[in-house]
Amino acid sequence: MKKIALLAVIAAFFFSCGNQKSQSADASKDAEKSAVVYSVDELYANAADLEGKEVTVKGTVMHVCKQGGGRCFLMGSNEDFNIRVEAGEKIGAFSQEQMGSDLTITGIFKEVKTEADAHNPAREHGEEEHDHDHDEEAEEAHRIIVQAEEKADVVYFIEGLIVVKEEI
């Protein structure tokens, strides 16, 4: 009897996991149908009007944070047009496998107003760099990102809600 009860709990757990995946897929399909999809360039062109609103943006993943995938950067027509997307609780994490893929993401478009909102690789990845994990890709990506932020009058980011579509 106890074994049956334990198996029932485990089965319910896996069923609800499957349900959550299919609910997420349904939410993704709904988002795909309804939203206006901006490119990264278009997002910046309309930034003042879109700030604080839920937007859907499509771009090429140019960098995924290697320490846990908590954020990625989507690129527009060139590297100078890039936008940080925080995975947050809803998305969970981005994966390195998504590098170079075109992602369509829905999230809240926000202005960086506080230190907490800002992207700080030194704070997130540690102040000290270790030679045996010398990562030129990450360093180059951070250089490009910092350069773009320094040029901008206002720095924006997206608090990700859902990955609508992924195209490889």
Place this chain on the structure above:
Amino acid sequence: MRHQEVLDTGMKQHIGMKIRKLLRILHRDLGYFIVGMTIVYGLSGIFLNHRHDFNPDYNIYFDSFQTEIGPETNVTEPMLRDILAGLEHDVVYKKHYTTNQGNIKIFIENGEVVINPENGEGSMSYLKKRPIIFEMNKLHKATIGTLWKWVSDAMAVILIFVAVSGLFLLKGKRGFGRWGLWWTIAGIVVPLFFALMYI
């Protein structure tokens, strides 16, 4: 009165025995249940502890190579695919573009390649997931969705219960009062010392 006192003491001892028996049963069964998650948290905790020494999720491979691309070469996608086909690690082309510095950057599955078109020098960084550890890290960091967040909270509560209930299982010479208390205090002093010194 004396008879009543004996009865009361007996009742308390009886209740104490029942509670201890229940604690033993729960400690035993929940202890078995939580072994898997404890190993997940422990092992992934070691890798995550060293996240500034090495990448806890991926093995990263770096490679350099030489191509025949030069300043006059008209770089095309088929050409780049051919170059990638000759490299190690079963590299799969995704897309490419020219960077602000004039380099050719190629996104590949699980990494990227950068080629300097002036001299044809190329470099590749390629990532491979650490099998099992990658998945354990995701569970540990609770980055797989809201449901897991609550399930792992429940697991943590069970772990805390197993730890605390263990304090009260033994009586006598090696029980908590005469022996376990000092080990418990030592176990608290170690992290407390580091917290006070370094936080």
